[in-house]
Amino acid sequence: xxxxxxxxxxxxxTRSVTLAEVAEHAGVSPQTVSRAIRQPGVVSEDTLERVxxxxxxxxxxxxxxxxxxxxxxxxxxxxxxxxxxxxxxxETVQGLETVLAPHGYHLFIGTTEYSLQQEEEMLRAFLxxxxxxxxxxxxEHTPGAQTLLSxxxxxxxxxWELTQHPVxxxxxxxNYAAMSALVEHVHSLxxxxxxxxxxxxxxxVRALRRRAAFEDGMRRLFPQVPVRILDSxxxxxxxxxxxxxxxxxxxxxxxxxxxxxxxxxxxxxxxLEALRSGTSVPTEIGxxxxxxxxxxxxxxxxxxxxxxxxxxxxxxxxxxxxERIESGQKPSSSTIVDVGHTLVAGESTAQQ
Amino acid sequence: xxxxxxxxxxxxxTRSVTLAEVAEHAGVSPQTVSRAIRQPGVVSEDTLERVxxxxxxxxxxxxxxxxxxxxxxxxxxxxxxxxxxxxxxxETVQGLETVLAPHGYHLFIGTTEYSLQQEEEMLRAFLxxxxxxxxxxxxEHTPGAQTLLSxxxxxxxxxWELTQHPVxxxxxxxNYAAMSALVEHVHSLxxxxxxxxxxxxxxxVRALRRRAAFEDGMRRLFPQVPVRILDSxxxxxxxxxxxxxxxxxxxxxxxxxxxxxxxxxxxxxxxLEALRSGTSVPTEIGxxxxxxxxxxxxxxxxxxxxxxxxxxxxxxxxxxxxERIESGQKPSSSTIVDVGHTLVAGESTAQQ
DNA sequence: TTGAAAGCGCTAACAC
DNA sequence: GTGTTAGCGCTTTCAA
Numbered sequence: 001x002x003x004x005x006x007x008x009x010x011x012x013x014t015r016s017v018t019l020a021e022v023a024e025h026a027g028v029s030p031q032t033v034s035r036a037i038r039q040p041g042v043v044s045e046d047t048l049e050r051v052x053x054x055x056x057x058x059x060x061x062x063x064x065x066x067x068x069x070x071x072x073x074x075x076x077x078x079x080x081x082x083x084x085x086x087x088x089x090x091e092t093v094q095g096l097e098t099v100l101a102p103h104g105y106h107l108f109i110g111t112t113e114y115s116l117q118q119e120e121e122m123l124r125a126f127l128x129x130x131x132x133x134x135x136x137x138x139x140e141h142t143p144g145a146q147t148l149l150s151x152x153x154x155x156x157x158x159x160w161e162l163t164q165h166p167v168x169x170x171x172x173x174x175n176y177a178a179m180s181a182l183v184e185h186v187h188s189l190x191x192x193x194x195x196x197x198x199x200x201x202x203x204x205v206r207a208l209r210r211r212a213a214f215e216d217g218m219r220r221l222f223p224q225v226p227v228r229i230l231d232s233x234x235x236x237x238x239x240x241x242x243x244x245x246x247x248x249x250x251x252x253x254x255x256x257x258x259x260x261x262x263x264x265x266x267x268x269x270x271x272l273e274a275l276r277s278g279t280s281v282p283t284e285i286g287x288x289x290x291x292x293x294x295x296x297x298x299x300x301x302x303x304x305x306x307x308x309x310x311x312x313x314x315x316x317x318x319x320x321x322x323e324r325i326e327s328g329q330k331p332s333s334s335t336i337v338d339v340g341h342t343l344v345a346g347e348s349t350a351q352q
Numbered sequence: 353x354x355x356x357x358x359x360x361x362x363x364x365x366t367r368s369v370t371l372a373e374v375a376e377h378a379g380v381s382p383q384t385v386s387r388a389i390r391q392p393g394v395v396s397e398d399t400l401e402r403v404x405x406x407x408x409x410x411x412x413x414x415x416x417x418x419x420x421x422x423x424x425x426x427x428x429x430x431x432x433x434x435x436x437x438x439x440x441x442x443e444t445v446q447g448l449e450t451v452l453a454p455h456g457y458h459l460f461i462g463t464t465e466y467s468l469q470q471e472e473e474m475l476r477a478f479l480x481x482x483x484x485x486x487x488x489x490x491x492e493h494t495p496g497a498q499t500l501l502s503x504x505x506x507x508x509x510x511x512w513e514l515t516q517h518p519v520x521x522x523x524x525x526x527n528y529a530a531m532s533a534l535v536e537h538v539h540s541l542x543x544x545x546x547x548x549x550x551x552x553x554x555x556x557v558r559a560l561r562r563r564a565a566f567e568d569g570m571r572r573l574f575p576q577v578p579v580r581i582l583d584s585x586x587x588x589x590x591x592x593x594x595x596x597x598x599x600x601x602x603x604x605x606x607x608x609x610x611x612x613x614x615x616x617x618x619x620x621x622x623x624l625e626a627l628r629s630g631t632s633v634p635t636e637i638g639x640x641x642x643x644x645x646x647x648x649x650x651x652x653x654x655x656x657x658x659x660x661x662x663x664x665x666x667x668x669x670x671x672x673x674x675e676r677i678e679s680g681q682k683p684s685s686s687t688i689v690d691v692g693h694t695l696v697a698g699e700s701t702a703q704q
Numbered sequence: 705t706t707g708a709a710a711g712c713g714c715t716a717a718c719a720c
Numbered sequence: 721g722t723g724t725t726a727g728c729g730c731t732t733t734c735a736a
Contacts, residue, residue: 064480066729418713
């Protein structure tokens, strides 16, 4: 049937259809098939139809690794997040995908478990895929990672924090400003002894920023009050840990009239622990969270918290990437997008 | 310095270091560098050190696209899930990553939004990356997807459901059996009029299995009782929708003494709606969930539910893939892993 | 509008 | 243990 069908090399271990085979089938050159796929407008209607028919009948699926190698574009975005299952980051990933998938970009997801060292390692591994863009959480990275990022020569978007000097671009909000606003809110409600509870030794840099904001806010607005912070250690961010923190705060710091948690997950656990133990919120003690865990809105009482637009962070990051990739990715000016934060005054705090 | 440094083609648009450059730097052949990286044991210690030094000083990062093309292995796994932000699937992804990342496999994540049509499209797009394995949620796929899957000639793991005739392998549990067990539990508690509430028109095939189990269970155990089902339509799986379903059930089906929700998210919303509206659970009405949303454990009352090991599904799927990939992926026998399900008798139901 | 030639950066196969 | 040769399947460049 096909005269030179046997000249196939023995190296080919897959039996997948190649561009050349489609070309042969359609009676055109490989080049024409390639064009028919990528720039259908530039091929004559006649040829186009013939090629498309051949693609269908052969079941051709383009090999993107070959395309990548030849064109030096992978249509791939590397995404490094602390954890997939931490819900808030999952929202960001969803936002990224929503924006990028329609443009043919696929997402490589890697998790760093809040470790900068692991971030560097994953980054190194991912760079081998030659991604067209990189999304990171946070603005702090190891020196090694910094070097890798500049050497990669692709758009980089840092997220979930803000800085005046991003590696390239940054999409996020100021954890410091957000927490400051929350402290001010608590102050304006007339609370007299706020304490902070959360996880500050697990490597989460953004939690440390919030803690700094708490400390500064205390010194500024509650100068007479000692700054008290409860650290859950490395137990992880869970509702269980939140319940423990709540009990600990009630026992060790009975003077406190409001407990500010570094995360909504902790706060939700605390609120339910209060409910279970018969502690009335906000009458006996006030509770605030941080982050916008959906459950907070539904709890009884509803949770006072700082809402973070996690999904929008992903969407904006996707847009910034697209723009920089399409525009020939000049690393001239860095884009800084502040997605802001929203105070939600729930029922878990009240005017004193 | 380097005699033939100028023979570089103009096509090279990246300035990234290549294997050949490392080889030149180290004074060995490219092949030796390749071996030093992939099979360090087979290279002499002397050479190995020299090569490693060159890699470091040049900042070489292997181009995996080229490697993929030459070796016909991408060290890539395609993962298609209904949604990233639906938490349960995020756990599965985390499980996959935990098992696969240490072996050098990276994950491509795509979301289908519970649409089989979109699953097929994403699958087609992902196959261009020539993944070494594919993970899908569910055992139902479009005919087109089925064709693509067999043509791909790589291990495929379906998940979150069980079937005797998987495309290749399957890791999951029987949604039907799990829901049946829950109906039996409710029956054994002495409830007289269970109703089912959830979303059954959003394309979630597994929810339909659970509904079928409910219907069959009702006919078997509650033959006198009409089978009543509340469908939230296409509102999406949210706590808000759960609250609506709860109110609707109380109004339209006052005879019901237990509401069985198709998902823990709905049930959690319902439980909090009950709390807010002063309806006592389980005294006035019983509530059950499905899935193992972590919040259920902490609610007051705690939620009666069917726990699904979502993370373990990912881990097992990862193991099955690894085994099949390493073993030369003979599609001879299909592996079927039942991860089971666990009934959690919470406080939201009680002996009648 | 189409085709021919060359090469992207790596690895398989085979020699030495 | 190391090097040479010949591709993997595609796109770029240039010519027709």
